Amino acid sequence: MRRAAVPLALGVLALLPFASSSQFLVTLATLTAVSAALGQAWNIAGGFGGLTSFGHAAFFGLGAYAAAILQTRYGLNPWLGLPAAAAVGGAAGWLIGFSAFRAGLRGSYFALVTLAFAEAFRVLANSLDITGGGSGILVALHPAPGNFQFADRRVSYALALLLLGLATGAAAWLASGRFGAQLMAVRENEDAARALGVAVVRTKSATLALSGALTALGGVLYVQSYLYLDPGIAFSAERSVEMLLIAMIGGAGTILGPLLGAIVVHAIADTTRSLIATPGVAPMLYGVVLLVIVGVLPGGLVRIVARHA
Amino acid sequence: MTALLLPAIVGGLLTGGVYALVALGLTLIYGVLHIVNFAHGALLMAAMFGAWLLAAKLGLDPLLALPLLTAAMFAVGWALYRFVIGPVSRGQDRAILLATLGVAVVIDNGALMLFTGDSRTIETPYALAMLQAGPLLLPEAKLIAFVCALLLAALLWAFMALTDTGRAIRAVAREPEGAMLVGIRPQRMFALAYGIGTACLGAAACLLLPSFYVSPQVGESFVLIAFTIVVLGGMGSFPGALVGGLLVGVTENLGGLYLGESLGPICVPLLFIAVLLLRPTGLFGAAR
Amino acid sequence: MLEVRNLRRRFGGVLAVDGLDLDVGRGSITALIGPNGAGKTTSFAMIAGFVRPDSGSVRLDGTLMTGWAPERIAAAGMVRTFQVTQPFAGLSVAENIRLGAFLRTRQRRRATAEARAVGTRLGLGAWLDRPASALTVAGRKRLEVARALATVPRLLLLDEVMAGLNPSEINEIVALVREVRAQGVTILLIEHVMQAVMALADHAYVLAEGRLIAQGTPRQIAADPRVIEAYLGHGAAARIANG
Numbered sequence: 097m098r099r100a101a102v103p104l105a106l107g108v109l110a111l112l113p114f115a116s117s118s119q120f121l122v123t124l125a126t127l128t129a130v131s132a133a134l135g136q137a138w139n140i141a142g143g144f145g146g147l148t149s150f151g152h153a154a155f156f157g158l159g160a161y162a163a164a165i166l167q168t169r170y171g172l173n174p175w176l177g178l179p180a181a182a183a184v185g186g187a188a189g190w191l192i193g194f195s196a197f198r199a200g201l202r203g204s205y206f207a208l209v210t211l212a213f214a215e216a217f218r219v220l221a222n223s224l225d226i227t228g229g230g231s232g233i234l235v236a237l238h239p240a241p242g243n244f245q246f247a248d249r250r251v252s253y254a255l256a257l258l259l260l261g262l263a264t265g266a267a268a269w270l271a272s273g274r275f276g277a278q279l280m281a282v283r284e285n286e287d288a289a290r291a292l293g294v295a296v297v298r299t300k301s302a303t304l305a306l307s308g309a310l311t312a313l314g315g316v317l318y319v320q321s322y323l324y325l326d327p328g329i330a331f332s333a334e335r336s337v338e339m340l341l342i343a344m345i346g347g348a349g350t351i352l353g354p355l356l357g358a359i360v361v362h363a364i365a366d367t368t369r370s371l372i373a374t375p376g377v378a379p380m381l382y383g384v385v386l387l388v389i390v391g392v393l394p395g396g397l398v399r400i401v402a403r404h405a
Numbered sequence: 406m407t408a409l410l411l412p413a414i415v416g417g418l419l420t421g422g423v424y425a426l427v428a429l430g431l432t433l434i435y436g437v438l439h440i441v442n443f444a445h446g447a448l449l450m451a452a453m454f455g456a457w458l459l460a461a462k463l464g465l466d467p468l469l470a471l472p473l474l475t476a477a478m479f480a481v482g483w484a485l486y487r488f489v490i491g492p493v494s495r496g497q498d499r500a501i502l503l504a505t506l507g508v509a510v511v512i513d514n515g516a517l518m519l520f521t522g523d524s525r526t527i528e529t530p531y532a533l534a535m536l537q538a539g540p541l542l543l544p545e546a547k548l549i550a551f552v553c554a555l556l557l558a559a560l561l562w563a564f565m566a567l568t569d570t571g572r573a574i575r576a577v578a579r580e581p582e583g584a585m586l587v588g589i590r591p592q593r594m595f596a597l598a599y600g601i602g603t604a605c606l607g608a609a610a611c612l613l614l615p616s617f618y619v620s621p622q623v624g625e626s627f628v629l630i631a632f633t634i635v636v637l638g639g640m641g642s643f644p645g646a647l648v649g650g651l652l653v654g655v656t657e658n659l660g661g662l663y664l665g666e667s668l669g670p671i672c673v674p675l676l677f678i679a680v681l682l683l684r685p686t687g688l689f690g691a692a693r
Numbered sequence: 694m695l696e697v698r699n700l701r702r703r704f705g706g707v708l709a710v711d712g713l714d715l716d717v718g719r720g721s722i723t724a725l726i727g728p729n730g731a732g733k734t735t736s737f738a739m740i741a742g743f744v745r746p747d748s749g750s751v752r753l754d755g756t757l758m759t760g761w762a763p764e765r766i767a768a769a770g771m772v773r774t775f776q777v778t779q780p781f782a783g784l785s786v787a788e789n790i791r792l793g794a795f796l797r798t799r800q801r802r803r804a805t806a807e808a809r810a811v812g813t814r815l816g817l818g819a820w821l822d823r824p825a826s827a828l829t830v831a832g833r834k835r836l837e838v839a840r841a842l843a844t845v846p847r848l849l850l851l852d853e854v855m856a857g858l859n860p861s862e863i864n865e866i867v868a869l870v871r872e873v874r875a876q877g878v879t880i881l882l883i884e885h886v887m888q889a890v891m892a893l894a895d896h897a898y899v900l901a902e903g904r905l906i907a908q909g910t911p912r913q914i915a916a917d918p919r920v921i922e923a924y925l926g927h928g929a930a931a932r933i934a935n936g
Contacts, residue, residue, distance in 0.1 A: 148503075150443075195682050196681075199681065199682045199685060203498050203502065204440075204443075204498065204502050205441075207441075207502060208441070208681070209682070212629060212675075212677045212678050213674070215629055215674040216678065219667075219668065220668075220671065222667050222668075223668035223671075337510060374518050375517055375521070376513075376516070376517030379513075380514035382510060383508070383510030383511035386503065386507035386510065387489065387508070390504055391493035391494075391495075391500075391504070
């Protein structure tokens, strides 16, 4: 009973906006749900797999551009952007992972190489014609369910919740199944895992592919709600850092961590924004919170909740 | 195109000299503490704002501010390690990485808060001056920066090789237990090394500012440049950082020349990825 | 069952293993012994796929495995333990063992049941739900063996499972290894503790400075002057013989 208390409370909290007519509340809930989903996607690689990525914006941006390009240049139905983005994000995750892990990169080196990939994609998006270069891509406003654009924001929120559910389901699958057990073994000790028959490079690459695919789906949701994309939005380092922060603050390698992290980060952001208008204050506080978490509570906020539940 | 090639290479070498100084700080910190200092770019950006403040508000020429800012950045780096990074990370690799990331986030956004996202430059009497050398026109500011950077690199090398403190730092880097036995306290040396590595940024900032601009975002681009240099030269290698700095400066300029303004910047991340994937020990393979 | 032929490996200028030939018969306990730095660990690493040999071959039941990745060799039924124990520190003891069981089944329930059974059989019953990092040295050695056994190996490679243990713990492990063999698992072990080898092995090989210097039953080995010299230094055999 008590173990179920936290998930139950989160579930009720998640459903609250449906009963409300407040646009503000729905928007806030949508942003939080997308952040939580992206944090969870990072957590699959960075938490469960111990693959600390500094460049997850690469997957977010690839997914977003895949969706935007397919509908604006090729006239495809925007809903097809979802499978396309997942495929692109998954493939990129697998390729980046496979090449990095084959070369034996781990820890800080892996973090840096993901950062470099995101930066390389940003420069590419900035200079290619198909991405619209620096001026980006504008998706025509045409709200219709068949067109993946909704007049009622609660539908967008429902989709964000769906993505969050998908990512959390993937995390739960990792936490309980064979693949996840092998992944965590690899995280704890690669040699011992190999000695017990675990293919280390394949396990880590597959994990990054899964994480990349989920992250790319988040990119699609972004494009469909803002209808605009440019290289800075798609591949910004802030995006990568926010995903990492949410997972780390909430509790990396736990199922509930990113959910808690997203709620806390958005609470900080909205409180400070309403108090101080200067840009930079909220992200600076995230940095401070990260330092405190790493220094004092390495397991994340979920530890406090677990202790009292 | 060939007419532009030589100036591009020479210009790249000049900038590369200052890059090398930035990378020397990073490689020193890695070589001694064995940590990847992700805050390096943010600290450089902070130092550049320091130099900008001194120049714009007090009218102090960056070259005159150099000793002052170098000392100030030493203090900042020392305190940062002593009071933040050391205690937060407790010697764990991932915690160190995340701690330096957290510091970078705080500095980047602190700068955004204080200075907004605008780019700022300063005016010096030599900013636009050119020096004729054969067929080449050399920008005086970059030439001064290059010479100063190499002098400072030599000074740093001499300090590490010839002074007792330098030797003690190197001893800790190689044999922490052995160093402890002869009475050297590793944590003190770590803070010292982090301070010296950060001091390099104070000097580099003063050399960069006359020909560069500063904004809260520059730290991010410098972090990749600095790591590319250090990885290229071999993590922890002094000569590697010097040669790597020059190479990256030239690569950047040639990329701009051949690939154009918008695609040119891809050279640095691509070079970085290629080195890490194909030759992680770096060109000189000094460190593991 | 295991055939090792002419295995060779050089590290820099040092010839760590120089032409190792070794056979392990089905159902036997075979020992590879030698003084420190003799090349035992390198030999083991080459057999299990962790170090690539410069030349030579490793066959398990006739299948050539030279150059295979360790995980493939493990899946084929040859599983090693580590001298310096390598627990998955963040996981519980049962979860550690379960990872071995996952090599043979995809089902979580079966793997968990299997892991708990193996753990209990190896005397870790009281520890199953504690973190692996809480185990004593002897407990960790047991965990190494349990994890490897959970993969249902044909051939178990034990890397100095007795190093660092006290005499009573050694006796317990000796009994445990015998029991494992009784269940039909063939064993190749590296050992430094001579007493253990004498008690356990059917056949022993002696390495010194990368070369095989003797082989035979433990009794024959113990009497071999070359072995005594290798262990105790030049002239030792003569000194012992002269009393």
